[in-house]
Amino acid sequence: IKSALENAVTADAREGDVFFSTVPFFHTSGQLQVVLPAMIHDLQGAFEPWFSASRFWSQAKGYGATVIFLISSMINILLKQPESSADRDHKVRVAMTGGAKKQEWEMFEKRFGVRVLEGFGMTETGAIAIFNRSWDYRVGSLGKPLPHFEAKVVDDDDNEVPPMVKGELVIRPKVPYTMMLEYYRKPEKTVEAWRNLWFHTGDIVYRDEDGYFYYVDRKKDVIRRRGENIAPYDIERTVNQHPKVLEAVAVGVPSEVGEEDVKLYVKLKPGEYLDPLELAKWCDERLPYYMVPRYIEYIDEIPKTPTQRAQRYLLKQKGVGQAFDVYKAGFKPKKPF
Structure with missing residues (x-):
C-alpha cells in the first residue's frame, strides 16, 4: 500500500487521471504501478493483455490515459515505429518506466510529448524503491530513494563506495513491512540477501554527488x-x-x-x-x-x-x-x- 501511495505521488496523480498499462497483474508493476494507485486514489485504471507497438497510442487515446507504465524495451520499440499523427494525439502526461537509456528518454519526451519518470524497483521492495519524481528528476538517472527507503552503493566487502564509483545497490526500509520479509522456505537465501542488515539487490549502480542513482547492469549479467x-x-x-x-x-x-x-x-x-x-x-x-x-x-x-x-x-x-x-x-x- 505504501508503494502504491508513493507511486501516485511520484506521478503527481490528480483528479480525472487514468492509469494505463499492458503489464500483467501477477507482476508487481501491474499491481503497484497501475491497479492499486488507481484504486486508492479513486481513479480509473485501463489495461490491455498484450503490448502492441502499432496500437499502443490509439489504445491510450481510447482509454483517455494520462499516466502509463512501460518496460524499457517497450520505449525502444515505440521509438522504432514510423512517425505518425498518433504520436501526440493522446492525453498521456507521464510515462513511468525502468531501464530506459538517457538518449531514449530524451527522444521519447520530444517525440511523444510525455514526461518520462525513470526508477528502480523489485518484487522484494514492493515495486518502486528509487524513483525520479515529477518535481525532482534528472534525465538518465534512477532518481533518489523514496521517503520510506534508504539506499547506498557498496563494494564486494559491503563497504560503501564514494560517489561516481560503481558497486552493488543495497536497500532497506525505514517503515516496517514495506519490503518482503523472507524468501518462502529459503532461509539460507534470505540470510544471504539480507547480510549486514541491508538487502542486496544484485544490481550494479553508482551515485552522483547530488544523491541521484544510475543503473549499470545486473551483477550476474x-x-x-x-x-x-x-x-x-x-x-x-x-x-x-x-x-x-x-x-x-x-x-x-x-x-x-x-x-x-x-x-x-x-x-x-x-x-x-x-x-x-x-x-x-x-x-x-x-x-x-x-x-x-x-x-x-x-x-x-x-x-x-x-x-x-x-x-x-x-x-x-x-x-x-x-x-x-x-x-x-x-x-x-x-x-x-
Whole structure:
C-alpha cells in the first residue's frame, strides 16, 4: 500500500487521471504501478493483455490515459515505429518506466510529448524503491530513494563506495513491512540477501554527488572479457541506435582462451538486411574495442518474460551455436587484443 501511495505521488496523480498499462497483474508493476494507485486514489485504471507497438497510442487515446507504465524495451520499440499523427494525439502526461537509456528518454519526451519518470524497483521492495519524481528528476538517472527507503552503493566487502564509483545497490526500509520479509522456505537465501542488515539487490549502480542513482547492469549479467567487466546494457544501448536494428541483446559465451567473448543477438526491423561484418564495423566505430561483439546471430524473436524483459539465461544457454564469427571472417577491432 505504501508503494502504491508513493507511486501516485511520484506521478503527481490528480483528479480525472487514468492509469494505463499492458503489464500483467501477477507482476508487481501491474499491481503497484497501475491497479492499486488507481484504486486508492479513486481513479480509473485501463489495461490491455498484450503490448502492441502499432496500437499502443490509439489504445491510450481510447482509454483517455494520462499516466502509463512501460518496460524499457517497450520505449525502444515505440521509438522504432514510423512517425505518425498518433504520436501526440493522446492525453498521456507521464510515462513511468525502468531501464530506459538517457538518449531514449530524451527522444521519447520530444517525440511523444510525455514526461518520462525513470526508477528502480523489485518484487522484494514492493515495486518502486528509487524513483525520479515529477518535481525532482534528472534525465538518465534512477532518481533518489523514496521517503520510506534508504539506499547506498557498496563494494564486494559491503563497504560503501564514494560517489561516481560503481558497486552493488543495497536497500532497506525505514517503515516496517514495506519490503518482503523472507524468501518462502529459503532461509539460507534470505540470510544471504539480507547480510549486514541491508538487502542486496544484485544490481550494479553508482551515485552522483547530488544523491541521484544510475543503473549499470545486473551483477550476474556482467560479461567478463580479457580482464574487463562489460555491462551488456552499454553494448545494447549502442546497437539499438542502428537504423536497421529493432532490438539487441548481448550475452557472454565461453572463450577458447578463457573468460568470455561477446555474443550479440539481433532482431532486425521488418524487411531489413544487415551484413554481420557491417554491423561489427559499425560497433567498432562507437564502442571500446573490448565491447565489440565477436559473435552475431540474427533471430526472429527475442525470448521474453510476460513483462517484456529479455530472458538472457535462455540466450546464454545456447552458447556460440550457429552465430557468425566475425573474427573467422577476417574482422578485428581497431585495437587488437
